[in-house]
Amino acid sequence: MGTSLWSSTATDLLTRTASADPTPGGGSVAALSGAFGIALLQMAVAVTDDPDLEQHAARLAALRAEVEPAADEDVAVFDALMAAYRLPRDDEGARATRTAAVTGATVAATDAPLRLAETLAAARALSFVLEPxxxxxxxSDVLAGRDLIEGAVRAAVRTADINLTALERTGADQAPAFRDRRDAVLAGLDPAPVPAGEGSGV
Structure with missing residues (x-):
């Protein structure tokens, strides 16, 4: 993998995403947009400038530090998967080596976006704490950040899904645990938590 996506200008990144180049794809764009969503939450905390929010500021910084590398990681796991598919399969030994490599790369390409989705889901949950x-x-910036983060969660899951389906089709041992993680992330998005101080009043 070459230069980090974060080193690209916004124009170059947008142009590359719109091109026929397979990367950056959904997982990378999910990480990029999710990081900006978290940054909006950080801005809201910074503008509020309340010492009581310092622990939340630290948590947001930690979450963003986990999300940012996921943009480049998505490119790396995609490249590794493509390299595995290109391995020779001329004889039984080569085919076995290739199959093992493809499975390993597919596991990595499933785990990476799922970890991203889980981290972003934690940031989304924190936004409900911060809102009031x-x-x-x-x-409004907290709400906008939450919307970006939620979209990024769903995009990351979409990226995981295509690889998870491949693992399930081949009966990979890791597939059930990945499915459970995937379903848990999506279940956490609906219904949305009710911000403190709001409710039915019943």
Whole structure:
């Protein structure tokens, strides 16, 4: 893998994403957009400038630090998977080696976006805590950040799904655990948590 996607200009990144180049794909774009969603939450906390929010600021920084590398990791696992598919299969030994390599690369290409989705889901959950705590005038940015993060969660799951399907089709041992993680992430998105201070009043 070459230069980090984060080193690209916004114009170059957009142009490359729109091109026939297979990367950056859905997983990378999920990480990029999710990181910006978290950054909006960080901005809301920074503008509010309340010492009581310091622990949340630290948590957001940690979550973003996990999300950012996922953009390049998605490119790396895709390249590794393509390299595995290109391995020779001229004889039984070569075919066995190739099959093992493809399975291993597919496992990595499933785990990476699932980890991204799980991290982003944690950031989304934190946004509901932050919403009533930040200054009222900046709450729209918390909501916008949450929307970006939620979209990124779903995009990351989409990226995992194509690889998970391949693992399930071949009966890979890791597939059931991946399916459980995938379903748990999506289940956590609906219904949305109710922010503190809101509810039916019943």
């Amino acid at each position: 705590l930040v200054k009222r005038g900046i709450r």
